[in-house]
Structure formats: structure tokens, C-alpha cells
Amino acid sequence: MTKSLGRAEKLSSSAGSVVFDADVLVLGGGPAGAWAAISAAEHGARVVLADKGFCGTSGATAAAGTGVWYVDPSPERREAAMASREKLGGYLQDRRWMARVLDRTYAQSNQLADWGYPYPSDDDGRPQRNSLQGPEYMRLMRKRTKQAGVTILDHSPALELLVDGNGVVAGATGLRRQKGDRWVVNAKAVVIATGGCAFLSKTLGSNVLTGDGYLLAAEAGAEFTSMEFSNAYAISPAFGSVTKTLFYSWASFTDEQGSVIPGASSKGGRSVIARALRKGPVYAQLDEADAETQRHMRLSQPNFFLPFDRTGIDPFRQRFPITLRLEGTVRGTGGLRIIDDGCATTVPGLYAAGDAATRELICGGFTGGGSHNAAWAMSSGYWAGQGAAEFARQLGTTIGRQAFRRGTVGLRSGSGRALQGGPLARSVQDEVFPYELNYFREAGRLGGSLRRLDALWTDASDADAPDEEELLRAREAAAMLATARWMYRSALARQESRGMHRRDDYPEPDDRYRHLVTTGGLDDVWTSARPLASSQFSEAAE
């Protein structure tokens, strides 16, 4: 193995495990993780990136296409871009962060162009930089990550963080699924870029997103925020995985008998669809799209048509059954709480980027996904990589530092009964998929669900570690369980409807809740209220 200066060092490769020494370890190889790894390397760090699947195909972006919140730097356009989202997000955003994300996204997108991303031009020859084709984008990001000198570990899910005697994060350890052994990375800083949690709902590309990074960060003491904004559901064919809710703007929605469902709509009427789905099947037909729009849909999103072409359905001329798939925090705005401009979490040495981090700073309580999340991945990835590299540099030498494993549930010996990931994951899904529990929330139902989820946690905590084959599934299920408990505790705490969070018992926004909800804890889940930074600014300005 040739070792160039600036690469993470492979220390040993004894039977059963491989050990690396790095400055920065990035967990997750979607856009946020790749940007973080490149940024950390550019800021002088020796970097390892570990992805649960394959950096380049893993995650919600790689399998799809995404808009990007790319806005020309004219003050009027920037102002309009920020203002247009504030009402939707429930006025919880932070203007300062919106402005810096717009700046950073502009810079990173132009960087992508310099790297050769094939941005198309419109009919007037102007380059179009406000959307990215997922597979193409992530293939390029993998290439650039390698060229930056980053060591990539594919099929290498992290299992737990390592923390030193002072509570500073010191690396992580995990599995190498295709090698059948384990990895250990001793690092001076860790970036969590493992995405959100979509609860194995099969929404496109998101089954690798089970909240794994949340769990290991929580085990090191990290805090979360806006976890009540976690109940996004996307429209897909009932049988298929491809979620592109936007295309249903041209749909008519009908019931079993073929009668139009009054008020059903992809935008503003999705709750009507959810209610109708509780009574019986719902069908859609994209019959309102004209020929030109149909052509654009086909050209821009070839994957949308795969399920139709392969079942012989013409979605413009025939109706087909649909469902709503939970996208959880992938399209929600909840995630790890960020406490500075370098995307540090509340745990020293631990940074967060992309959907693993909260997007409340730019989206408040609502994101339609895509555009803003893509901008956030680029920006927070860049900052987290820089922040982590800087932290590592200031930490200096760590020779002789002791590191302790922080993993809990599913990794220890307990009652003699092994934790079973499959059944546990299904039990969690039974609490977070049903529309009457998660889409339409209410104190009594949330409370009942939390009692069952807390009981599942007690059970899981008492269980034994399963064997190596089942370990990943067990940890994924435990992460889903922890995520569900933070979601519903936060949902109970917000006694109003705001953003995507809707309470049947409190159907309107209430100004007393124009704050953020922090949550955390594993055995005991807690919540607390935090004032908005932006409201303090605006009050000062008035």
C-alpha cells in the first residue's frame, strides 16, 4: 500500500479488524458526507469516510434527482427566496443561516461546475444550476472525495462512537459487511452525516436511512431539535418505491368506485388523501398534465416512469393505486442540534451535516425536501468538514489517549435473550406509519404510542447483543425506536399546529409556541423549549 502524506494511516490489519488513524472521520457517504470529507481534507485533515452502503449510490440523493436552493446573489432575489419559505416553515427559520446557506450553496454549486458536473444550459444558453441529477452528482462526488485523498470504507456501517476520558469524541467502530470483519477509526473529530430516518418505509433510496447516526450520537450525549417536524409522507404508487409527489400536481384522485375525492391534492390536500386511505384504496391519474409537461416529466425524471412502464400502466391515461410513504426526518427538519457556525453538536469533537443535522435553521418546521435539503447538505457538509478539521488541529497530538466504546443497546450482554432487529423494526413501524398516530397527532394517541415505545426500549436495553449477522439490523431498529421516542415526546410538547406538525387537539398555530423544542436522552427522553435566535434579532431591530 502506498502511503502519501496527508492520508489516514492504516495501523494494523489483524484477523477480525482493521484499524485506521485519522484526524477526521466522516460517517455517511451521501452528499453531506462527501462534501464534509472533501472540505476536511482541503483544510489539512487526514480523513476516513465510512458509508453503510456505497459512497456514490447510498442515500436519498443518489437514487433520485434533486432541486438545489441556488439563487443568484442579487439582494432582491435572495430576499424573495428567504421570504417565500417563512410562512410555510412556521416562522421558525433563522435569517442569518438562510443567508449563509444561500452564499455557500452558490459557491459549492459553482465548484461542481468547475469539477465538470454537466450542468445543462437553457434555451438562451444560461447555465442551469438549480437542480442535480442524483446518480451523476454522487458519482462525481465519490471521484472528488477519492482525489482529495480521503480513504473510503464502503459497506462499513458504524456501530458505536469512541469517546475519551474527557468526553471528547475519539473515533468510531463498525462492521465491514463484505469483508466479514470490523473497522476501528481513531480520529480527533467525527462528522455525523448518516442522513435522517425514514423507518424502512421503502421511500426511494431511503432504506439505508434508519437514524443510525442519531443513536450513536445520543449515546455520546448529543441533543436533538425540531424532532416533531418528522411526519412528511410522500405519494407513491401503492406497489412502488418512486416518490415524486410534485408530479401528482396534475393528478386527479379517486376512490374505489371511481368517484373524485373532494379536496384531495398533492399540495394542500394530502391530508384528505391520508384520511381517504384509512377508509379504502385511493387511485391517482396524472390526467391534467398537457403534452409538453408530460414530455418534460419523462426527460427530467426517467426513474419516475420505471414502475409504470414495467407494470404496463400509462399514468397519464390510466388510474393506479397510490399510498403515502413516511419520509420521517429525511424530509422533516429535525435532527442533531448544531451550536455554532462550524456545525458542532453539543458533544466536543462531534459535528453534524446534511439530513442528520437539523434543518430548522433554514426551513423551520417544514421542508418539501429536495432543494433546501440539497443546499443544506452542501453547506453544512462544507462547514462541518472545516469545523472538524479545525478541532482536530487544535487538539494536537493524541498519542496515548484512551478511548472508550459508548454503544449501548444491542451491543452488550443482558438478559440472555438476543435483540431481534426485524420484529423490533416492525413494532416501531406500527407506531410511526399509521396516519392517525403520526400524520394527525393528538395527545391521547401520542401518549399511548409513547408508552408502547418506552416499553420496547426497556426490552431492547435488557436484551443481549445478537450475533454478527444480525447486529446491523438490531442497531438500525434500536435507532428507529430512539428516533420515534424523540419525535413523539417533541410532538407532545408542541401543543399547537405549525409547519408539518399538526395536532387534532390544537389545530391552529399558537404564538406561545414560536420557539424550538430540544430533546434527547435514551432511557429517559426529555424535552425543553429554546427561544429563536431570529426573534431576538428582530425584537432588537424594532
Next chain:
Amino acid sequence: MIELVVAERCTDCGACIEVCPANVLDRGPGGLPVLARVEDCQTCFMCELYCRADAIYVAPDCDRRVSVTKDEVLSSGRLGQYRRHSGWDEWADQFPNEQWLMETVFRRAGEAAAQSKAERPDVSGRK
């Protein structure tokens, strides 16, 4: 979910095994990929995209197995369809990246929504 790797097309390059984010395939005897954990397949179609031999068929059903035969798949014209329409590899010139058209689609969606709202004043969106 992934249902078939057409053996006579497969060049044994191993790309599908490597790129599958859900680690569904294993290297089988003689190197050909085998569908080892189909229940983990998330129906993301990435294996099809990375298969230069157009040997892989992912069925549209993401929740259940469906039976397909090699002959059906070979005659369907669907092998390589996604790779071609995505302008991947050798198809880059013929099917250029038109993802940006989403912006037009987006704008029209907004216009359509505004129009339908105007036509159905009784249906109020959520405030």
C-alpha cells in the same frame, strides 16, 4: 425488488455487488453475482444503472417478490432502459441530462395548483 441477473449477459465485473447500497448481492460460485438478500432490496434501481452489460432486471414491486422469466425480461426491452434514459455511460450524448427541466415542471405545478384552487374555492388548503 431485484429479481434477475441474466447470466449470459453478465460479464462478472462485480459492479452490482459493489454499488448496491443495501448489500443485496454476493459473489457466487464462479464469480457470478447471486441474489443473497433480496428482502433487503430497496428498489432504487442503482444496480441497473451501474450494469454496463444491461443484465439486471429490477421489478417495480418494492414490497413483494414477483416471478419473472429470463425470456420475458429479454424480450421486454426493459433491460438497460433506465441506464439509457439517464444518459449514463455511452448514452450521455444521446440522452443528455435534462434534470433542469424539473424547474419548468415545478413552475407549472405551482401555476396548476393556483388555478385549481381558484376553480375550487370551497377547498381551502391548510393555513
